[in-house]
Amino acid sequence: xxxxxxxxxxxxxxxLPVSPELAAFMAGxxxxxxxxxxVRLPVADITAVRRERLSALFPGERLIVxxxxxKVRSNDCDYRFRPHxxxxxxxxxxxxxxxxxxxxxxxxxxxxxxxxxxxxxxxxRDGAEFYRDRRYGEFWVGPRPDLGEAxxxxxxxxxxxxxxxxxxxxxxxxxxxxxxxxxxxxxLIKDAWEIEQLQLAVDHTAAGFTDxxxxxxxxxxxxxxxxxxxxxxxxxxxxxxxxxxxETIAASGAHACVLHWIRNDGRLDPSELLLLDAGVETDxxxxxxxxxxxxxxGRFSPVQRQVxxxxxxxxxxxxxALKPGASFRDFHRAGMRVIAxxxxxxxxxxSAEGDLHRRYTLCSSGHMLGLDVHDCAQARxxxxxxxxxxxxxxxxxEPGLYLQSDDETLxxxxxxxxxxxxxxxxxxxxxxxxxxxxxxRTPDAIxxxxxxLMEGR
Numbered sequence: 001x002x003x004x005x006x007x008x009x010x011x012x013x014x015x016l017p018v019s020p021e022l023a024a025f026m027a028g029x030x031x032x033x034x035x036x037x038x039v040r041l042p043v044a045d046i047t048a049v050r051r052e053r054l055s056a057l058f059p060g061e062r063l064i065v066x067x068x069x070x071k072v073r074s075n076d077c078d079y080r081f082r083p084h085x086x087x088x089x090x091x092x093x094x095x096x097x098x099x100x101x102x103x104x105x106x107x108x109x110x111x112x113x114x115x116x117x118x119x120x121x122x123x124x125r126d127g128a129e130f131y132r133d134r135r136y137g138e139f140w141v142g143p144r145p146d147l148g149e150a151x152x153x154x155x156x157x158x159x160x161x162x163x164x165x166x167x168x169x170x171x172x173x174x175x176x177x178x179x180x181x182x183x184x185x186x187x188l189i190k191d192a193w194e195i196e197q198l199q200l201a202v203d204h205t206a207a208g209f210t211d212x213x214x215x216x217x218x219x220x221x222x223x224x225x226x227x228x229x230x231x232x233x234x235x236x237x238x239x240x241x242x243x244x245x246x247e248t249i250a251a252s253g254a255h256a257c258v259l260h261w262i263r264n265d266g267r268l269d270p271s272e273l274l275l276l277d278a279g280v281e282t283d284x285x286x287x288x289x290x291x292x293x294x295x296x297x298g299r300f301s302p303v304q305r306q307v308x309x310x311x312x313x314x315x316x317x318x319x320x321a322l323k324p325g326a327s328f329r330d331f332h333r334a335g336m337r338v339i340a341x342x343x344x345x346x347x348x349x350x351s352a353e354g355d356l357h358r359r360y361t362l363c364s365s366g367h368m369l370g371l372d373v374h375d376c377a378q379a380r381x382x383x384x385x386x387x388x389x390x391x392x393x394x395x396x397x398e399p400g401l402y403l404q405s406d407d408e409t410l411x412x413x414x415x416x417x418x419x420x421x422x423x424x425x426x427x428x429x430x431x432x433x434x435x436x437x438x439x440x441r442t443p444d445a446i447x448x449x450x451x452x453l454m455e456g457r
Contacts, residue, residue, distance in 0.1 A: 015132065023128065030125045035149050043092040043284070044155045046193055050186065051090055055105060055113040057182050062170025063113065065090055067098040070135065076250055078135070078343040082242075083287065085371045086173050086183040091117065091154055094242070094285045097144040102164050103156070113282050117156045118164035123144045176191075177378070184378035187370060189392040194286065194370065195426055198394055199435055201241065201288035202424050204280040205440045208236035209292060212276060213453040216268075220296065225268030226250040229276065237280040245287025246373045249277035252296065256418025257402040259362060270297040272302055275418055279373060287372050287395050292420035298450045303413050305443050311419045312441060314338040314399040318365055322425060322432035324391050328384060332365040335399040348410060360403060366396045369424055389427050394435075398422030 018026075041047075054063065067083040081096045088094050091103055097450050100120055105113035122145065123138045130138040138144070150158040159425035171179045190198065211232050212219075219228035229250040237244045251261040256275035268274065274296050279288040293311075295304060318335035339361055340352040348354055368384065370374040375394075376384060389395075400420035403410055421441060425432040440449045 014272065018128065020130070026128070026131060027126050033143065035143060035145055039152070040155060041092040043193060044153070046191060047090055047092045048155060051105065051113070051115055052181065053186055054090070056111075058105075058171065058179070059111055059233070060107045062168065063179065064170045064172040065103040065105075066174055067093070067101040067103075068174075070099045076134065080243075082384050084174065085285070086180075088285050089183070089187060089371060090115075091156065092284075093154065094283065097142070100161060102161065104164070104167065104170070115156045117150060117154060117158045118161045118418055119147070119150050119158055120144060120161045121150070121378050122363055179380045181380060184376040185380065188368065188376050188384065189377060189390055190370060190394050190426070191392070195392070195394065197282050197284050197286040198288065198369065198424070198426070200283045201245070201280050201286050202290070202435045203438070204236065204240040204282070205278065205288040205290050206436065207240070208233045208278060208280060209276065209290065209439055210453060211236050213294070213450050216296065216450075216454060218267045220270060223267055226252055226255070226264040226266045229263045229268075229274070232383045233276070233278045237278075241280045241282045242282055242285060245279040245281035245289065249275065249291075251275040251277075251408065251418065254405040254416040254418070256293065256420075257319060257400065257404050258418075268296050271301070272296055273417065273419065275420055276419065277422065285371050287369070287371070287373050288424055288436070289369055289398075289422060290424060291398055291400075291420045292439060292441075292446070293419045293421065294446060294450065296452055299447050300443050304417065304419075307403070307414065307417050307419050308421075308443055310339065311399055311401050311421050312443075313342070314365075315397055315421050315423070315441075318397045318399060319423075319425065319432065319434070322389060322395075322397070322427060323430065324389055324405040324427060326389050328387055328389055335365045335397070336361065338400060339401065346411075346414075348414075359407075359409070360401055361399070362402055363400075365399045366422075369394045369396055391427050391429055394424065395427070396422050396424055 063457060065087050069085040070078040070081055073079045078185045083094060083098045087103055102118045104116045106116055108114040122143055134140045145153060147158045173179045173183060212229050215232045219225040222228045230248045233248055234244060247262040249261050250264045251267050252274045254271040255261045255266055256273060273293050276292045277291040283289040293308060300308060314335035317338045318331035321331040321334040336357060340357040343349045344352040344356055398420055402418045403414045405416035407415060423434055423436045425434055440446045
């Protein structure tokens, strides 16, 4: 039997052909169009210091930090572009037009580097790209800075990206584990500007949670109430910042027991809880990460309050363990000790000793926060997970209980309840500052807050 012939996929262009007359007409008659607000980025001096710190770690080596490339979502449509975190941290450039750009730190003597930014400048008007190229053309995706504008914005010498192909190889942050690790560890301690950006992200996120509570009556009436919640928060995130810092988790009822529930296709039941884990990402790409578990009726049932109060006590124990010099894992251990003792008191566990409580908690109780929601993930264990806390680090504390609906080790009344409480904190000289304190955490405060918002909608 003959195998069927296999043909290569074919790209079909649906553009109309351009006549020589139209091409000539399109090539002239255009006024100069400099970018509005052609000024130095507020963070440009700070990024220069960051590059110097990186330079000192790799004397005499060429360092390459790409922004990344566009990625196809469907046929000829790309995903919305977000520059690589290290590129944004070193340049201050965060826009969608950065796709394909590359920062190179060229060795300039044994102990320093000269930064060069290889960019695709604005489409020239004497060619066809500006009106024909759907991926990069100015009339399709908007203008990009020219070389001079990019230099003035960043304080970095800029060159056309075509010249990058002629460079000798070097250490590439997207492929070199040692360089990626160094970049993660350099970001572990946030400078004052970064902490301001993170606080801004937290404040916008708190406003988004308030929007959600106001919208609950309409969400409860919709067959996909979880998606209504997701959409309400996304509106705040997109109008106040770049969007959400990660996929929003809007999990009602037993969906809250799925740690990363992002389908968000469920109906809301007034007798159940809503676990909302969401964060606004600023235009500078710093993200918040906050979780609240809310009674959809506006009031906790006795068993819901019981579970919630245990998680809250665990979180408070974790927060109390935060201080410079403490082990990073101390806050998790403190919270899990509370959880294990509580489960033993309920009779779910025979003893608080050992690690059997993990059946109901599943994951660790927090992580670093910054440009990435799980920030500095390439750092070595002894610098992060097995390291100690230092002033200026920003992290989350987020213990949870996930009591699966089919778990026969649990009393029936507890099954299907998921509770997580997550807040963002910055390590200070003598402890930690709660950045997300604008959102209520205690059951009484949550019920009062929800009642005011839902009645005053």
